[in-house]
Amino acid sequence: xxxxxxxxxxxxxxxxxxxxxxxxxxxxxxxxxxxxxxxxxxxxxxxxxxxxxxxxxxxxxxxxxxxxxxxxxxxxxxxxxxxxxxxxxxxxxxxxxxxxxxxxxxxxxxxxxxxxxxxxxxxxxxxxxxxxxxxxxxxxxxxxxxxxxxxxxxxxxxxxxxxxxxxxxxxxxxxxxxxxxxxxxxxxxxxxxxxxxxxxxxxxxxxxxxxxxxxxxxxxxxxxxxxxxxxxxxxxxxxxxxxxxxxxxxxxxxxxxxxxxxxxxxxxxxxxxxxxxxxxxxxxxxxxxxxxxxxxxxxxx
Numbered sequence: 001x002x003x004x005x006x007x008x009x010x011x012x013x014x015x016x017x018x019x020x021x022x023x024x025x026x027x028x029x030x031x032x033x034x035x036x037x038x039x040x041x042x043x044x045x046x047x048x049x050x051x052x053x054x055x056x057x058x059x060x061x062x063x064x065x066x067x068x069x070x071x072x073x074x075x076x077x078x079x080x081x082x083x084x085x086x087x088x089x090x091x092x093x094x095x096x097x098x099x100x101x102x103x104x105x106x107x108x109x110x111x112x113x114x115x116x117x118x119x120x121x122x123x124x125x126x127x128x129x130x131x132x133x134x135x136x137x138x139x140x141x142x143x144x145x146x147x148x149x150x151x152x153x154x155x156x157x158x159x160x161x162x163x164x165x166x167x168x169x170x171x172x173x174x175x176x177x178x179x180x181x182x183x184x185x186x187x188x189x190x191x192x193x194x195x196x197x198x199x200x201x202x203x204x205x206x207x208x209x210x211x212x213x214x215x216x217x218x219x220x221x222x223x224x225x226x227x228x229x230x231x232x233x234x235x236x237x238x239x240x241x242x243x244x245x246x247x248x249x250x251x252x253x254x255x256x257x258x259x260x261x262x263x264x265x266x267x268x269x270x271x272x273x274x275x276x277x278x279x280x281x282x283x284x285x286x287x288x289x290x291x292x293x294x295x296x297x298x299x300x301x
Contacts, residue, residue, distance in 0.1 A: 004047045008080050011073040013040040014052060018070050021060050093122040094269030099138075099146040102216040103236040104258075105129035108281065109147070116276045123269045130214060131189045140263040144270040147277065149191055149256045157259035160282045164234040165192055165253035167244035173226035175248055182210035184219045184228035191256060192231040199251040 016026035052066035132148035223230040
């Protein structure tokens with residue numbers, strides 16, 4: 001059985017007539033002559049073998065068959081527009097400069113980029129990781145987009161999610177044996193460094209700065225060996241570390257807001273990536289916990 005095909009151009013004429021209940025007004029909307037629209041409707045009716053309109057001198061009304069087709073016609077035209085638009089989007093080109101925190105650049109962003117670039121193969125992303133405190137000030141000059149960390153409730157930009165700061169150390173290290181407490185932190189300008197020092201000083205816990213590095217992997221490795229404690233995000237908690245809480249004698253730390261910052265006058269490529277990151281980082285944060293963060297982090301937080 002040969003099923004007649006539904007030409008979108010014919011459906012567009014049909015929907016226009018159905019909406020306006022007039023061939024004249026439909027023709028004006030479509031920028032065609034009335035005779036051209038009438039011919040398109042006749043072709044569609046011949047193809048389907050039904051009459052789609054009941055015509056009188058005063059009115060143009062949908063027939064029963066026309067009423068049945070109208071919903072399908074709208075859906076077909078919508079899907080056609082979506083398909084064409086999606087294919088056009090794949091042709092978007094450009095370079096997007098992204099600044100992001102080291103842990104997000106290591107764990108969270110790469111799979112999101114892989115998914116994004118599969119749909120937009122002509123977009124190139126240049127990502128820089130590091131301390132993000134100064135990155136938003138360089139939007140437009142160095143970066144198109146920045147994912148930065150701010151104190152809870154005080155961040156500019158678009159809020160993505162909230163992260164709890166968590167103390168961590170090696171899986172078998174008994175920290176009560178460490179006096180003064182050795183800490184492994186990031187350089188000046190890191191929000192977690194500031195919070196760690198303030199919390200320890202407020203708790204009157206003796207401490208010493210045992211290790212400083214820009215490298216997330218280096219800081220975590222020192223902590224994993226039991227040589228120091230450090231501070232990490234609950235959402236990117238490293239599986240080789242264990243969380244510490246007040247039960248371990250550690251003072252509670254604040255939470256941080258993760259925000260997306262956009263440069264002014266973004267290119268289409270950068271805007272598409274920004275929307276992709278915003279949607280995927282902000283939805284279902286609990287599913288982004290890594291390693292064994294689950295129950296143990298929930299108890300700490």
